[in-house]
Amino acid sequence: MFNSTVARITTRRLATKRIPLSAVCRNVGGLTDIKLNNEPHPKNCPCCVRYYSQSKVVSSTLSSRSFGTTLDAEKPFDKVGDVFPGSKTNAELVVTISSELQDAGFDLDKVLVATSLCCDEVNRPLESALAEKFTSNFNFGGLAGMPHGGSVAFGAMAAHIPDGGSTLVLYGPHVGVDSAGNVGTVERRGRAEGGSCCGSAVAASNYVSSVLKGEAEQTCPDDIIDAQQYFVGKSLLPHADRLEKAEDKMVELPYALYDAQSEQIAKIVSGGAGGVPTGQIAVLGGIQINTPPGYSDYFMPLSFEIHTNNGEKKSVTI
8 A cells, every 4th residue: 555654755856856656656556558757557546646636736836825935835834733633735635535536436527616615815726726637616605615606506507517527516614824823813925914814704703792792783784795794694693602612712613614504505415416417416515724825725624425416425534
């Protein structure tokens, strides 16, 4: 079996130097006619898949966020694992997704990715990394990552899936972790000081706290331009007591938002699955973690399901 530690060390080198595949791959099995660096490799070999995607993901991450070199852009940010264990870098996530979808019978050339992520610019590197592997994504998210596009957006997305293809729905709130390890804030490009991350989520948590304490009444927006933030707060209201009792509200906040989003995504997918003519629907939910410039962002997978268009589904551990 291939050694994941060796693979992690090796792929860092691959960002700047191409070396023979035989020096990378630690897997064994039947060789196929697929070649990298003019050498055959085992079908679906995770080590080789990692090699293939890493070279693309690194360039995507660089163009989107980094101030430094290629190696700087992929530096791990250890403070993330301390607070959100099991999180994967963007590059690792793309490799994991690719492998799991292939195992489930997906044709990766016919996968349409649909994301429900916050509109904050710090979240685009993950979409860019996914686009390098699967081409451009359909976006039905908005403030705080809530699926504001709803069933109508899902139906439109389903009509765009390549003939005979499938879809990957990726959703989740995001949260920042700054260079000091503080959760709920992050340094941003070109700014002397960091700020709230996710700002919409923090504002919603303040709102539901005020409602819970009787300091404010539940409100409805007077103008459509405030509609998204209103629905973020409304979705978070059932979790107000939970947030007040949390040891660290900024750590608990993305989990509460994830739970709220999961309920909505489940309704959207179950109601729209029949609109996917063929293929399958993969649904990956979790928490997106933003880090200071020069470090890789992360995603913490919390659920991964494979749905069919007739309502069947199975859970997958990643």
